[in-house]
Amino acid sequence: MDGGPASAGHGFTDGCYLPHDAYNGAATLVSFHLLRYALFTIMLIVVGPFVFRVVAAFFDLERDFKSIVDHFDDVTGGLMYTYILFTLGNYAHTFGWVTAVFYFVGLLVYTALTWLPFMGVDIPGWRSWSKEAWLVNSAGLTLVLVGAGFHIRWASQAGILQWYLPLFVLATASVWSPVFVKWLQHYCIDNCPDGLGIERRTRWAALAIIIPRSGAIRRKYQAEEENQLAVLRERAEQYAATRATSATQQSRDSDNEGDNADYRPLSMAIGAGPVTMQRSSNVGTDILNTDTSHSTSRLNMPNEPAAQPRAITLTQAQKQEMIERKLRNRHYINAKAGGPLPLYKYQLHLHHWQIFYILAFFTRFDQFASRACAGLVLGIFTHGHAAFGLDPLMERKHEPL
Numbered sequence: 001m002d003g004g005p006a007s008a009g010h011g012f013t014d015g016c017y018l019p020h021d022a023y024n025g026a027a028t029l030v031s032f033h034l035l036r037y038a039l040f041t042i043m044l045i046v047v048g049p050f051v052f053r054v055v056a057a058f059f060d061l062e063r064d065f066k067s068i069v070d071h072f073d074d075v076t077g078g079l080m081y082t083y084i085l086f087t088l089g090n091y092a093h094t095f096g097w098v099t100a101v102f103y104f105v106g107l108l109v110y111t112a113l114t115w116l117p118f119m120g121v122d123i124p125g126w127r128s129w130s131k132e133a134w135l136v137n138s139a140g141l142t143l144v145l146v147g148a149g150f151h152i153r154w155a156s157q158a159g160i161l162q163w164y165l166p167l168f169v170l171a172t173a174s175v176w177s178p179v180f181v182k183w184l185q186h187y188c189i190d191n192c193p194d195g196l197g198i199e200r201r202t203r204w205a206a207l208a209i210i211i212p213r214s215g216a217i218r219r220k221y222q223a224e225e226e227n228q229l230a231v232l233r234e235r236a237e238q239y240a241a242t243r244a245t246s247a248t249q250q251s252r253d254s255d256n257e258g259d260n261a262d263y264r265p266l267s268m269a270i271g272a273g274p275v276t277m278q279r280s281s282n283v284g285t286d287i288l289n290t291d292t293s294h295s296t297s298r299l300n301m302p303n304e305p306a307a308q309p310r311a312i313t314l315t316q317a318q319k320q321e322m323i324e325r326k327l328r329n330r331h332y333i334n335a336k337a338g339g340p341l342p343l344y345k346y347q348l349h350l351h352h353w354q355i356f357y358i359l360a361f362f363t364r365f366d367q368f369a370s371r372a373c374a375g376l377v378l379g380i381f382t383h384g385h386a387a388f389g390l391d392p393l394m395e396r397k398h399e400p401l
Contacts (some may be wrong), residue, residue, distance in 0.1 A: 023028035023158040024366035045078035047182030049386035063387040078391050090364035098371040106379025123350045154365045171358050189343045207323045346394040353384025
């Protein structure tokens with residue numbers, strides 16, 4: 001388990017664990033030790049948060065209510081954060097009883113500080129801090145800077161200063177880069193109400209290729225109109241034939257009820273053509289001959305469309321109009337078709353869990369003080385996510401614009 005190559009069939013090896021490193025792994029960017037990782041993870045996402053919630057419940061300290069789902073989300077999110085921190089923070093070499101003891105010191109001391117009335121403040125509201133709050137936070141910042149100085153010295157002694165400081169700047173990018181992201185978001189809201197231009201341009205290019213300028217589309221629409229017209233015409237003719245048959249039957253029934261005279265005047269209003277009577281040579285009845293050749297002309301028949309020349313090509317304006325119509329029907333799940341996009345403005349809210357999580361990557365040295373600092377920053381990180389959750393850096397100001 002201590003880094004020696006395992007024989008086949010004996011399971012995984014800790015290939016990045018270097019117990020004989022002169023600086024105890026400080027120069028090892030990625031390291032892992034299964035047993036220490038399990039203890040590290042249990043401490044950060046199970047034992048530490050449980051201790052805090054018990055203490056906070058006993059003294060009724062400031063915290064968010066959390067349901068079972070909230071705690072489950074904290075655990076799953078904590079698994080990701082702790083794995084990254086453990087493998088890149090050299091805890092495979094440095095995690096031990098010193099870090100564990102100072103972990104609970106940091107967790108409980110920071111919890112006690114938040115119990116003070118003047119410490120119920122957040123970082124974005126620094127302008128309204130009281131003098132006492134400024135004093136405590138300034139003292140904490142001083143301790144952080146002093147600790148940073150010692151760690152820079154140890155990095156220089158280990159010969160890793162050339163990448164130690166650049167990696168620290170890169171890690172803190174998650175704090176200062178959102179300033180630019182926030183500005184870009186607000187710029188897009190004010191100048192790009194239809195969303196990011198790259199998506200619109202990509203879709204426009206696809207439609208420009210897919211939609212041909214040939215007359216196939218227009219001919220398709222014309223064929224559909226002609227088919228609809230044919231259906232209407234057929235229904236009208238069937239209706240006219242039904243009316244004529246019904247009128248003829250009514251006339252015959254009326255004629256049979258009278259006397260058996262050879263000729264009998266018959267007045268009919270069936271909406272058909274002229275009616276004539278003819279003597280039958282075989283039977284003594286009159287056969288009604290009704291001229292229905294013009295019956296359908298009295299119905300509200302659809303007119304034949306005027307002859308229109310078939311379009312051979314679409315004009316550029318017609319094609320552009322078709323593209324714009326399709327661009328308005330975007331398939332965004334969280335937005336109605338043709339409706340406004342869910343665009344929000346944001347404000348920055350730096351949380352203490354984010355600050356101390358970043359610092360925990362750089363307490364990677366074997367010195368007692370570095371291990372103690374690791375425990376302190378990990379404890380304060382645990383307070384943040386156990387009390388309030390892993391809140392994001394950028395928070396929405398209001399409903400979508």
